[in-house]
Every structure is written in structure tokens, then in C-alpha cells.
Amino acid sequence: MLFPRLSLVAAFALLAQTAQGAPEAEPEVLWLRYELPPLYITEGPMQGRGVLDQALGRLLPRLKGLRHRIVTVPPKRLEASLRDLPNACAFGMLRNAERETFLTFSIPFPIHSAPGLMVREADLPRLSALRDAKGRLSLQGWLNDPDLKLGQAEGRAYGAAVDDLVAALPARRVERVSSQNPALNLLRMLERGRVDGVLMLPFEPRALAATHGVKLNGLRLLPLVEQPTARQGHVACSRSELGAEVIKRANVVLAEPQMQTGYSSGSRPSDRP
Structure with missing residues (x-):
């Protein structure tokens, strides 16, 4: 799959809005990520085989009635894109007070990687x-x-x-x-x-x-003394009607035991199905 760069994000948003205008079209969700191996691998021979890449690949087919597109953005644009695009989501986001002002979060799942x-x-x-x-x-x-x-x-x-x-x-x-x-x-x-x-x-x-x-x-x-060994990751979506619907559906899937086993930055892609 080809993962487009930030210059195409606006075009994807426009396409998504146009598609949503058609009576029978499924709404499109943009899943934003950036290069962060081994969690996300956006280029090279291991592209799409990061730990969270694969977890996201297990989640998306379970969110029926939606079209999904994965978009690679520079790190500094991730939060800005989540603010600006009503159909934008990200997988593995940490929750904090600032982000709660413009994002809707799913139930947590453990990521075994502490700063x-x-x-x-x-x-x-x-x-x-x-x-x-x-x-x-x-x-x-x-x-x-x-x-x-x-x-x-x-x-x-x-x-x-x-x-x-x-x-x-x-x-x-x-x-x-x-x-x-x-x-x-x-x-x-x-x-x-x-x-x-x-x-x-x-x-x-x-x-x-x-x-x-x-x-x-x-x-x-x-x-660090202050940081537990496991952090709580979430699906995070823009505060919009579509974002709320994505979170509602994601919560059902994330509550399943196999999605709560934890995602480790030390795992090789082949370690998980």
C-alpha cells in the first residue's frame, strides 16, 4: 500500500467529505501516523510491519461501515491534523489534559514502552x-x-x-x-x-x-522514577460526530482480551499474528 505524505492530507479530507455527501458512500476515516520504528514503520522493506502498524491492521477490518485510509504525516503535524480534520484518528495516542480539549479517546490498552x-x-x-x-x-x-x-x-x-x-x-x-x-x-x-x-x-x-x-x-x-513501565495507549479521534462513532466502535474491539495483551516496542513484527 502506498502511504501518502502530508501534502495529500487536505486532498484526502476533501475526498472524504465528497464521499460522505453521496447517499450510499461509507464515511472515510484518515488514520494518521509517523515514522517511529519499531512501532510505526512507514518506509523501506519493513514498511507497514511495525508493532502498532500490525495492531491497527487487526482493528480496522472490525470497524464495519467505514472506509479507512492510512496517512503518514511529520510528527509536528500530527496533533494539528487531528485538530483540523474532522475525520482524522490516530492509534496508540497517549491521553493528557491538553489533548482532551480537542480529541475523543477510546478505552486504554497497554503499550510496554516507557520513556x-x-x-x-x-x-x-x-x-x-x-x-x-x-x-x-x-x-x-x-x-x-x-x-x-x-x-x-x-x-x-x-x-x-x-x-x-x-x-x-x-x-x-x-x-x-x-x-x-x-x-x-x-x-x-x-x-x-x-x-x-x-x-x-x-x-x-x-x-x-x-x-x-x-x-x-x-x-x-x-x-525515570515517575514513569510506570507500561503506558496507556488509546485510539484518539477528532471531536466530531464521525470521531465519536469511530471511538464507540473501537471500544467494543479494544475490550476484547486479545487486544489488551499489550504492545511491546521490543517485539519483532513476527512475534504477533
């Missing part, structure tokens, strides 16, 4: 007092140092506890990157000393090392 803070190994000695017996870092304690600057991908959510801590920071303390591959840019900024720590999911450094030859020597990803 950590990537730091320079040279800084580890002065962080020892902030780490517990399991080696987890207190993000609150780290953020209490007014001289430290945090890097994160713009538009990304990391879980309610982490998001709330970051939201309380003054703008000058956070470097938000909105490029096509923000994780890659953030790692380079960390290496060059432009930021002091970067929020990342555990699979992102490995993926960047494999796909872009990033050298991880001298960097360390620390798990």
Missing part, C-alpha cells in the same frame, strides 16, 4: 544522588536544577506524569524540535552540549544507530 532521559555519561557522577536503588532517575530532581536544559520532540507525549513536569517548565528550559526526525536531531544536540538531557523511548537510540549510524558511545538512557 527515559538520555544524558551524557560524563554527567552521570553528579546524577548519582538523584537515582534510586534500581538506577531510575528522578526527573523532578533533575529538573530542579535551573541550569539544565531539556530536549524533546515537539508534539510528543510521554505519559501524564512526565508531561506534567515538562509543562511546568519555563519555555527557555525546553528545546522542542519539530524536524522530520526529531530524535536524531536531539541526540546530536545532546552530544554538542546544546541540551543536557533528552526525553526518548527506549527503542529510539537503537533504531537510530541501525538506520543512521548514530554512535551511542558516551550517552546513557536512564529510566
Whole structure:
């Protein structure tokens, strides 16, 4: 299947609206995603075989009476597209207070992937007092140092506890990157000393090392005290009549035991049916 880029999103929305105007046409739902291997793989020989790609592939045939189109967008445009397009949804979204103002969420399902803070190994000695017996870092304690600057991908959510801590920071303390591959840019900024720590999911450094030859020597990803090991993912849709209907139907499917077994970023595509 060909996954179009953001430049075609508006065209898809127009087509969907036209189709909905026809008496017998099924309404079209746009499922937005971006490159985030191994959860979503949007290009290359493994295209469409990410962990959440496959879970979405099991969900969509169960949502009868709807047409579905999967659209790839840059990370910085995901939330804006969900705001602007009344027929837009996303699979695997985290729920937070800001998103609740413009999105409707399904019941949760577990995603076994918790964010950590990537730091320079040279800084580890002065962080020892902030780490517990399991080696987890207190993000609150780290953020209490007014001289430290945090890097994160713009538009990304990391879980309610982490998001709330970051939201309380003054703008000058956070470097938000909105490029096509923000994780890659953030790692380079960390290496060059432009930021002091970067929020990342555990699979992102490995993926960047494999796909872009990033050298991880001298960097360390620390798990966080504030973040549980499993996050709650959701189907999220625009606040519209169609969005509410999609969520209603998705809830029936997501309540089934096989959809509640959890999705792990460490799983290979072949690990799940």
C-alpha cells in the first residue's frame, strides 16, 4: 500500500467529505501516523510491519461501515491534523489534559514502552544522588536544577506524569524540535552540549544507530522514577460526530482480551499474528 505524505492530507479530507455527501458512500476515516520504528514503520522493506502498524491492521477490518485510509504525516503535524480534520484518528495516542480539549479517546490498552532521559555519561557522577536503588532517575530532581536544559520532540507525549513536569517548565528550559526526525536531531544536540538531557523511548537510540549510524558511545538512557513501565495507549479521534462513532466502535474491539495483551516496542513484527 502506498502511504501518502502530508501534502495529500487536505486532498484526502476533501475526498472524504465528497464521499460522505453521496447517499450510499461509507464515511472515510484518515488514520494518521509517523515514522517511529519499531512501532510505526512507514518506509523501506519493513514498511507497514511495525508493532502498532500490525495492531491497527487487526482493528480496522472490525470497524464495519467505514472506509479507512492510512496517512503518514511529520510528527509536528500530527496533533494539528487531528485538530483540523474532522475525520482524522490516530492509534496508540497517549491521553493528557491538553489533548482532551480537542480529541475523543477510546478505552486504554497497554503499550510496554516507557520513556527515559538520555544524558551524557560524563554527567552521570553528579546524577548519582538523584537515582534510586534500581538506577531510575528522578526527573523532578533533575529538573530542579535551573541550569539544565531539556530536549524533546515537539508534539510528543510521554505519559501524564512526565508531561506534567515538562509543562511546568519555563519555555527557555525546553528545546522542542519539530524536524522530520526529531530524535536524531536531539541526540546530536545532546552530544554538542546544546541540551543536557533528552526525553526518548527506549527503542529510539537503537533504531537510530541501525538506520543512521548514530554512535551511542558516551550517552546513557536512564529510566525515570515517575514513569510506570507500561503506558496507556488509546485510539484518539477528532471531536466530531464521525470521531465519536469511530471511538464507540473501537471500544467494543479494544475490550476484547486479545487486544489488551499489550504492545511491546521490543517485539519483532513476527512475534504477533
